[in-house]
């Protein structure tokens with residue numbers, strides 16, 4: 001079996017003339033936490049989209065997950081195979097309770113029977129410290145933080161091989177970020193490979209073993225996180241990209 | 244999750260409906276109940292695709308019409324037992340739903356409306372043009388009716404038909420309650436409200452839409468078969484705009500997130516339209532009244548009347564849960 005759980009080769013995503021992701025290649029090693037940074041609009045979320053097929057695959061290029069080409073697979077098949085993501089924007093099933101959100105995720109993504117799925121729900125809630133009294137609440141009535149917790153729990157419940165998180169720390173308080181930090185370490189120790197897009201630098205530096213920086217759709221730098229953030233080109237891109 | 248009080252109310256409603264024929268012997272009132280049961284099946288099953296799954300299917304009444312004509316042709320032309328013919332209506336309706344769903348599953352919004360509406364027009368044209376089979380614009384009359392042994396279900400002021408209709412509604416409700424409480428039923432609401440998130444949790448959006456449409460046609464088609472054996476006619480009028488808009492108002496007034504909202508709305512609206520038809524000058528105005536009621540409900544209680552009733556209930560009598 002391959003050392004790399006995910007391999008991207010020459011991936012592109014164009015929107016008309018806009019090259020949102022332009023010839024990106026990299027690999028994710030089994031078991032690592034790989035951070036992805038880059039200024040706003042550099043193509044981080046688009047990269048996640050084209051890998052997971054939600055809502056689209058790449059314009060061109062190859063994506064391999066556990067050795068298999070997945071770049072033409074429908075999104076639900078990719079996530080069932082164990083490559084599960086969260087979204088940068090709030091995502092929720094407003095009409096479903098937190099409990100039912102996990103149930104649906106476990107039955108479809110995890111391909112579990114109802115009793116098997118129900119048996120996992122408590123653990124999934126506990127892994128993200130989800131309030132006991134909030135579990136039967138319709139998702140639309142949850143707080144922003146609770147929705148984020150729920151989105152992560154709904155990814156974890158199917159025991160993914162690769163977890164992809166798109167800016168999970170945005171809008172969180174310091175203590176909440178610390179809890180997220182602990183959670184990522186725990187999840188990773190349990191054998192889950194993690195791909196993490198983040199603007200909160202402290203979190204990125206604390207958890208990632210490697211860091212990739214995107215700029216204008218291409219890889220600008222990659223390597224040891226502490227080296228990468230000192231890279232003059234990276235500093236320039238961040239300063240130049242923000243007015 | 245199953246709200247005990249709600250369950251109790253539903254059981255009470257069906258018990259009350261089962262007792263109606265003991266007190267109401269007037270065959271016209273019984274007829275209205277039977278029609279209300281048919282509408283309740285149509286509306287609550289439509290709600291599965293339209294409400295729960297968010298598929299703007301405007302061909303739902305066509306499933307009903309296909310049930311009507313299947314039962315009519317099977318029983319009259321082929322001499323198949325009307326009981327079986329009625330059930331066959333559910334089969335052909337589900338099959339046609341499956342055929343319709345394949346192209347519709349990947350379409351969005353207005354395109355779904357257009358394709359499903361075109362489908363209903365296509366079936367109507369087929370019924371009209373194949374007059375040697377369907378009777379064309381005149382339809383088919385004197386269809387065989389339901390019997391057990393030598394007992395006709397039309398006898399005793401439609402006594403038998405009342406209970407067959409009620410049983411059909413009860414079975415349909417059990418079916419819908421089971422579906423909507425299953426993981427599958429919950430996944431439909433996920434697909435409706437957040438397609439991308441649903442796909443990212445392993446749910447095939449197209450597949451769920453196809454299944455929702457197909458399942459919504461089964462009892463609708465059987466209700467069509469029942470309707471044909473009851474009225475003993477099959478006429479292209481069942482495809483008409485009047486039935487469509489009345490059923491739609493039942494779905495919307497009843498509430499799109501529930502199973503029983505459209506059932507209640509069907510019972511109320513069938514009698515309400517009938518009462519208004521009896522009022523001088525209201526014969527045509529009644530559809531306007533229903534349209535206004537529909538708009539008011541959508542403005543004031545977008546989740547439907549059942550939801551509104553739930554909110555109005557005072558928090559007293561909280562003895563046990």
Ligand SMILES: Nc1ncnc2c1ncn2[C@@H]1O[C@H](COP(=O)(O)OP(=O)(O)OP(=O)(O)O)[C@@H](O)[C@H]1O
Nearest residue numbers: 015018020038039040041042043044045046047088
């Ligand atoms: N569906 C789309 N259609 C057209 N353009 C798009 C679409 N999605 C993204 N873009 C464009 O692609 C570029 C990259 O966007 P993307 O969301 O991937 O950036 P990002 O790195 O995630 O930014 P942020 O840090 O703000 O989340 C942007 O210029 C964006 O406007």
Ligand SMILES: [Mg+2]
Nearest residue numbers: 044045046088
């Ligand atoms: Mg982004």
